Amino acid sequence: MATVKLWTDEEVAADPRVKAVFDDIRTTRKSDFVNNFWRALANQPAVLERIWANLKEIMVAPGALDPLTKEMIYIAVSAANSCAYCAHSHTAAARAKGMTEAQYGELLAIVGMACQTNALANGMQIPVDPEFQIT
Amino acid sequence: MATVKLWTDEEVAADPRVKAVFDDIRTTRKSDFVNNFWRALANQPAVLERIWANLKEIMVAPGALDPLTKEMIYIAVSAANSCAYCAHSHTAAARAKGMTEAQYGELLAIVGMACQTNALANGMQIPVDPEFQIT
Amino acid sequence: MATVKLWTDEEVAADPRVKAVFDDIRTTRKSDFVNNFWRALANQPAVLERIWANLKEIMVAPGALDPLTKEMIYIAVSAANSCAYCAHSHTAAARAKGMTEAQYGELLAIVGMACQTNALANGMQIPVDPEFQIT
Amino acid sequence: MATVKLWTDEEVAADPRVKAVFDDIRTTRKSDFVNNFWRALANQPAVLERIWANLKEIMVAPGALDPLTKEMIYIAVSAANSCAYCAHSHTAAARAKGMTEAQYGELLAIVGMACQTNALANGMQIPVDPEFQIT
Amino acid sequence: MATVKLWTDEEVAADPRVKAVFDDIRTTRKSDFVNNFWRALANQPAVLERIWANLKEIMVAPGALDPLTKEMIYIAVSAANSCAYCAHSHTAAARAKGMTEAQYGELLAIVGMACQTNALANGMQIPVDPEFQIT
Amino acid sequence: MATVKLWTDEEVAADPRVKAVFDDIRTTRKSDFVNNFWRALANQPAVLERIWANLKEIMVAPGALDPLTKEMIYIAVSAANSCAYCAHSHTAAARAKGMTEAQYGELLAIVGMACQTNALANGMQIPVDPEFQIT
Numbered sequence: 117m118a119t120v121k122l123w124t125d126e127e128v129a130a131d132p133r134v135k136a137v138f139d140d141i142r143t144t145r146k147s148d149f150v151n152n153f154w155r156a157l158a159n160q161p162a163v164l165e166r167i168w169a170n171l172k173e174i175m176v177a178p179g180a181l182d183p184l185t186k187e188m189i190y191i192a193v194s195a196a197n198s199c200a201y202c203a204h205s206h207t208a209a210a211r212a213k214g215m216t217e218a219q220y221g222e223l224l225a226i227v228g229m230a231c232q233t234n235a236l237a238n239g240m241q242i243p244v245d246p247e248f249q250i251t
Numbered sequence: 252m253a254t255v256k257l258w259t260d261e262e263v264a265a266d267p268r269v270k271a272v273f274d275d276i277r278t279t280r281k282s283d284f285v286n287n288f289w290r291a292l293a294n295q296p297a298v299l300e301r302i303w304a305n306l307k308e309i310m311v312a313p314g315a316l317d318p319l320t321k322e323m324i325y326i327a328v329s330a331a332n333s334c335a336y337c338a339h340s341h342t343a344a345a346r347a348k349g350m351t352e353a354q355y356g357e358l359l360a361i362v363g364m365a366c367q368t369n370a371l372a373n374g375m376q377i378p379v380d381p382e383f384q385i386t
Numbered sequence: 387m388a389t390v391k392l393w394t395d396e397e398v399a400a401d402p403r404v405k406a407v408f409d410d411i412r413t414t415r416k417s418d419f420v421n422n423f424w425r426a427l428a429n430q431p432a433v434l435e436r437i438w439a440n441l442k443e444i445m446v447a448p449g450a451l452d453p454l455t456k457e458m459i460y461i462a463v464s465a466a467n468s469c470a471y472c473a474h475s476h477t478a479a480a481r482a483k484g485m486t487e488a489q490y491g492e493l494l495a496i497v498g499m500a501c502q503t504n505a506l507a508n509g510m511q512i513p514v515d516p517e518f519q520i521t
Numbered sequence: 522m523a524t525v526k527l528w529t530d531e532e533v534a535a536d537p538r539v540k541a542v543f544d545d546i547r548t549t550r551k552s553d554f555v556n557n558f559w560r561a562l563a564n565q566p567a568v569l570e571r572i573w574a575n576l577k578e579i580m581v582a583p584g585a586l587d588p589l590t591k592e593m594i595y596i597a598v599s600a601a602n603s604c605a606y607c608a609h610s611h612t613a614a615a616r617a618k619g620m621t622e623a624q625y626g627e628l629l630a631i632v633g634m635a636c637q638t639n640a641l642a643n644g645m646q647i648p649v650d651p652e653f654q655i656t
Numbered sequence: 657m658a659t660v661k662l663w664t665d666e667e668v669a670a671d672p673r674v675k676a677v678f679d680d681i682r683t684t685r686k687s688d689f690v691n692n693f694w695r696a697l698a699n700q701p702a703v704l705e706r707i708w709a710n711l712k713e714i715m716v717a718p719g720a721l722d723p724l725t726k727e728m729i730y731i732a733v734s735a736a737n738s739c740a741y742c743a744h745s746h747t748a749a750a751r752a753k754g755m756t757e758a759q760y761g762e763l764l765a766i767v768g769m770a771c772q773t774n775a776l777a778n779g780m781q782i783p784v785d786p787e788f789q790i791t
Numbered sequence: 792m793a794t795v796k797l798w799t800d801e802e803v804a805a806d807p808r809v810k811a812v813f814d815d816i817r818t819t820r821k822s823d824f825v826n827n828f829w830r831a832l833a834n835q836p837a838v839l840e841r842i843w844a845n846l847k848e849i850m851v852a853p854g855a856l857d858p859l860t861k862e863m864i865y866i867a868v869s870a871a872n873s874c875a876y877c878a879h880s881h882t883a884a885a886r887a888k889g890m891t892e893a894q895y896g897e898l899l900a901i902v903g904m905a906c907q908t909n910a911l912a913n914g915m916q917i918p919v920d921p922e923f924q925i926t
Contacts, residue, residue: 117376117378118375118376118377118378119374119375119376120375122377122378149382151380151382151383152377152378152379152380153368153371153372153377156371156372156375156377157371163371167367167368167371170364170367171364171368174357174360174361174364175361175364179353179357180351180353180354180356180357181323181354181357181358181361185320185323186357186361188316188320188324189323189324189327189358189361189362189365190361190364190365192324192327192328192331193327193328193330193331193361193362193365193366193369194365194369195328196327196328196331196332197331197365197366197369197370197373198373199368199369199372199373200372200379201372201373201377201378201379202365202368202369202372204379204380204383205379205380205383206365207383208382208383216315218314218315219315219316221315222309222314222315222316222321223316223324225309226309226310226316226321226324226325226328227324227328229305229306229309229310229325230324230325230328230329230332230337230341231328231332232302232305233288233302233306233334233337234328234329234332234334234337235332236288236291236292236298236302237288237291237334237335237336237337238332238333238334238336239254240253240254240255240291241252241253241254242253242257242287242288242291242336243252243253243257243287243336244287244335244336244339244340245286245287245339245340247284247286247343248286248339248340248342248343
């Protein structure tokens with residue numbers, strides 16, 4: 117139950133602007149499966165185009181971080197933000213990119229630990245050490 | 252300005268329980284510098300001992316993720332949780348472990364992107380695809 | 387599945403204090419439908435009365451912002467806070483007040499963008515420009 | 522540096538609507554000190570009146586929870602929400618109501634632990650046990 | 657639907673490391689019921705052991721706060737962090753420890769109030785009064 | 792104190808890629824003032840370009856929502872996310888676009904109210920009414 121309609125493949129095929137993005141998702145990911153996130157965004161073609169362009173640039177294009185590290189960072193943020201959808205979709209993506217259960221276990225441990233010390237530092241409002249200042 | 256006193260080295264030296272943790276922090280990190288987070292936790296020895304033991308186990312002990320990846324995940328969570336102290340301390344730690352500006356730039360880009368799509372998925376309450384179900 | 391019982395109309399009718407609030411909700415909204423939020427709050431009459439009085443004053447009484455703008459602001463906060471219930475109820479309310487799909491698309495885009503730049507500013511702990519100081 | 526002007530006692534004295542709230546704050550708290558939160562809200566008299574009325578009803582009026590427990594719950598939420606102002610003001614209020622350092626230490630430990638397990642449960646999207654269902 | 661397998665009692669029995677933790681949970685809680693949180697963590701034995709040891713030390717061992725107050729603080733944080741699982745499990749735990757509906761109502765009222773004033777203080781970025789400074 | 796260097800106008804002038812973005816910011820906003828957010832992003836030219844392009848498209852280009860409504864939505868999200876920088880910069884921007892104190896007061900009231908009911912709905916995990924389902 118979403119606040120918007122999830123577009124079927126038939127509806128996508130009938131809208132050239134949406135179809136172009138879906139075609140690029142399928143080509144880029146080398147898979148016919150397009151998940152609900154994009155089927156929801158299809159209601160807003162401008163948002164759909166921008167988010168996909170951003171995601172492709174940030175998560176797909178080669179860069180200084182490897183694809184698995186990127187997905188694990190995405191999982192970490194999604195857990196902190198309590199995003200059920202993104203926790204599921206990016207954990208699946210990380211596993212597809214080779215995340216082992218040992219890596220996932222350490223990732224979860226770090227996320228939990230960070231949320232714990234974030235709360236302690238925010239609760240006590242600890243002042244930042246001058247040693248951490250960049251020069 | 253914190254909600255608690257930040258312990259000086261003299262105060263630490265006078266309390267064997269706190270001193271033992273500070274000594275271990277210095278030995279483990281091979282540095283005499285102990286940052287304010289620990290000087291704030293010193294007011295609560297039981298919390299100090301537990302948090303340091305946890306952090307040492309999760310962030311220092313060798314495991315499936317390399318130390319730099321761990322720090323970058325910590326930064327990501329701290330940014331999502333709006334923790335000023337942790338953003339500073341873990342960005343400094345990540346740089347000390349070799350994080351390049353290119354890696355930091357990609358990390359920031361991913362964190363921003365994840366917060367954006369988290370908000371979209373939470374706002375539209377997109378249902379999780381059955382394809383993401385583990386078997 | 388909630389942590390509290392959801393009151394039926396029969397149970398509401400049997401409790402004068404709760405009934406008075408439900409009657410006012412129905413009169414104010416010109417609708418017989420009372421959504422689950424109030425049926426959950428009915429377990430705590432003092433909270434029920436205060437929240438409804440506040441909401442009526444803030445969201446229903448005429449003021450400097452029009453009713454649709456108010457609902458869109460409510461949706462924005464609910465998406466940022468990952469509130470499934472409020473995302474649904476206030477998106478429905480905004481549509482009932484005339485929100486177009488184009489407006490909803492722009493709202494979602496702004497919320498996503500704000501969450502993205504919030505994370506960047508919090509991650510880098512960017513100092514506030516003196517130019518933003520009120521005089 | 523706030524986004525609004527902080528009202529001085531002179532400005533408060535010149536505005537009967539704001540003055541009435543400040544007078545009640547001083548009488549209720551048996552103290553002449555009125556903290557910045559109210560001096561900021563003074564710019565919005567309707568918000569000032571409502572928030573003070575709510576706070577007085579929830580935090581000051583006698584009820585099922587004792588005043589110190591109430592303040593500790595307030596601190597917990599403020600730490601989780603990264604509210605610097607509220608962490609400071611409610612920690613000071615809790616100490617004024619007798620919170621010991623041992624109680625504060627346990628409070629911080631619980632808040633940190635809860636944030637940690639919240640992140641783990643949200644990250645793994647653990648389904649709620651039917652045993653937790655109310656009947 | 658979780659991102660990990662939930663361990664059955666048979667699977668737990670076959671893994672000595674996981675079994676030891678589950679046995680201690682059952683003994684400590686004087687109940688055969690082990691909820692899904694632990695069945696999810698069982699996939700990561702090191703995390704399972706650490707989280708249980710931490711929780712036992714913080715929530716079960718006697719201290720300066722009584723068990724019911726601890727659970728109510730846990731509920732408050734879980735509501736602020738939008739953790740569905742923890743809201744359910746800790747509300748059930750608080751009720752098992754004697755939380756009355758009147759106490760729960762006041763707890764909810766405080767949590768809502770704190771989230772409201774947190775947002776106001778964060779929105780206006782109200783500066784902390786020097787009077788709140790510890791000496 | 793940020794985690795990155797804030798670029799001066801001289802440093803910007805010496806980097807054609809960064810300079811192009813700053814020039815466009817100045818032209819678009821018809822102002823020579825470029826705030827710290829962009830001076831921090833300048834360290835990451837790819838992020839700088841993308842964020843500015845996104846912001847220009849979402850916040851500057853004409854659309855279904857007027858510019859002031861957009862800024863108020865941005866403030867709402869920034870308050871909910873505890874972003875000090877964005878609360879300041881977007882409140883200043885909203886005032887520059889004509890936000891009255893009465894509008895700002897109502898905006899703050901809505902944000903506070905939404906955070907309150909978000910916490911109540913998340914705390915009680917109230918199920919979404921079928922009436923809110925889109926058809």
